[in-house]
Amino acid sequence: MAQATTPGKTLADMPADAVAHCTEFMDFLDVASLAVTCKSLRAAAYSDYVWLRLFKERWPTLPLSVGASDIRGKYINRLTAIQQMTFSDPSFRYIFAYPTQHASHLIIDKSSLYAAKGPEVGVYRLDAMQSRVGVQRLTSHGSRITSMRLIPITDTWLSRSVTSKENMLVTSSTDRTIRLWWKGKSQRCFKGHNGPVTAIADKLVGGLGDAKLLASGGEDCTVRVWSVGSGHKNHAVATYHGHEKPLSFLAVAWHKPSLLISISKDSKIRAWDANASGSSPCVGMTSLSGIPVGIKCHDTVCYIATRSSVTAVDLRTMQKAFTLPINCTVVCSFEILPSKWMMCTGGDDRALLWDIRKSSQDSTPVAELDSNGSVTLLHMDPYKVVTAGPFDHSVNIWDAGSCKLFNSLDCRIPGEDILADGVYAMSVDGCRIVTTACCSEFGILYYRDFSDCRKPVSLVDSETGSKFWETED
Helix, strand or coil, X not given: CCCCCCCCCCHHHCCHHHHHHHHHHCCHHHHHHHHCCCHHHHHHHCCHHHHHHHHHHHCCCCCCCCCCCCHHHHHHHHHHHHHCCCECCCEEEEXXXXXXXXCCEEEEECCEEEEEECCEEEEEECCCCCCHHHXXXXXXXXXXXXXXXXXXXXXXXXXXXXXXXXXXXXXXXXCCEEEEEECCEEEEEEECCCCCEEEECCCCEECCCCCEEEEEEECCCCEEEEECCCCCCCCCCEEECCCCCCEEEEEECCCCCCEEEEEECCCEEEEEECCCCCCCCEEEEEECCCCEEEEEEECCEEEEEECCEEEXXXXXXXXXXXXXXXXXXXXXXXXXXXXXXXXXXXCCCEEXXXXXXXXXXXXXXXXXXXXXXXXXXXXXXXXXXXXXXXXXXXXXXXXXXXXXXXXXXXXXXXXCCCCCCCCCEEEEECCEEEEEEECCCEEEEEEEECCCCCCECCCCCHHHCEEECCCCC
């Protein structure tokens, strides 16, 4: 007679209190992942006990009673509010960075802030910005820095000796070089361009095997790729010829990491495959009209903005999927938010929000976001749209869904009535934002952190900041 067997128990059979205890070793993202596994684990992951612990760990000074209900809802609502920057009391710091000049490029990265001006980069520790020990100058470039990027250190040759998930800073310059920085030192210097380096790709290109390549473009009309996986190669792995004008932008395709898209100042577009065999790595080309303003890749599509239109190019065929004419204003900046099918163009006196899905049939914007001058700086994420420009001392923050004006951040130092210039550079990282501008004597960096705010902002004119249209499905 066969012996009956007892089915083995699974994680879903654990008592709810045991699962809740296990979550004490999980952060917010781990708990959210646990909740989507199955119904029994979701009930434990959604318990007030779990979310009270997460709430107190993230905001220990905020009052919240043990008996409060729907703590998960309170956590999510507060997290959304700080990501939307809908408070009037952020923690802030400002720095008199450079005499009479503003920084040209800004990046917030974890606990560091990078600000480029002229040939140097100032590195500021966000936990010590008011002290001299919190500032470091990177000065190896011989002339003006043209762009800055961050690349994962795990994709470089340093991954053999470094286990942290830090980022490495990459800078290009008119001195014809690209430098890789880590721990305050220039670790590599790539030389080969015969003119100023004008562009660095938005991320690393996938080479043969596990190779990672950094792509750059220059006024010499060439695209060059450099190995960041080897510690001893300072020359280009490959040089791509074909453009007749200086390079403006480089972007890596999402669906194929080895595919690099380049656009030159005459709006000629070329696609290069770093893994292509044969005589030429160029696998496609097309052209647009107008001066290029920005380029963004998503999935199999590349969106290119010029001063007068936005065009979507299918990277599998290099055919134009649609062209959206921007007739009402000159395009100064460009961003996309693929998760919400939204696209934003900054113009002379406003920013326009578009629905990507309807751009091929309807040239009417979803909303107009008003401004006091040219919108040359844009940021988009699932929570907000941020707009700024050189003729306005305020940065405006809009709801990414309703397009209502959430907040307006004055970038002047307290007591300084007039800025010599408006906002020339901006970096947004979740609930943190840094801007650069000029006051009467100095270029300033203004850093704000909304992570521990308590006072919601009140905008009297919040209903009139944008014009919003419901479009037909």
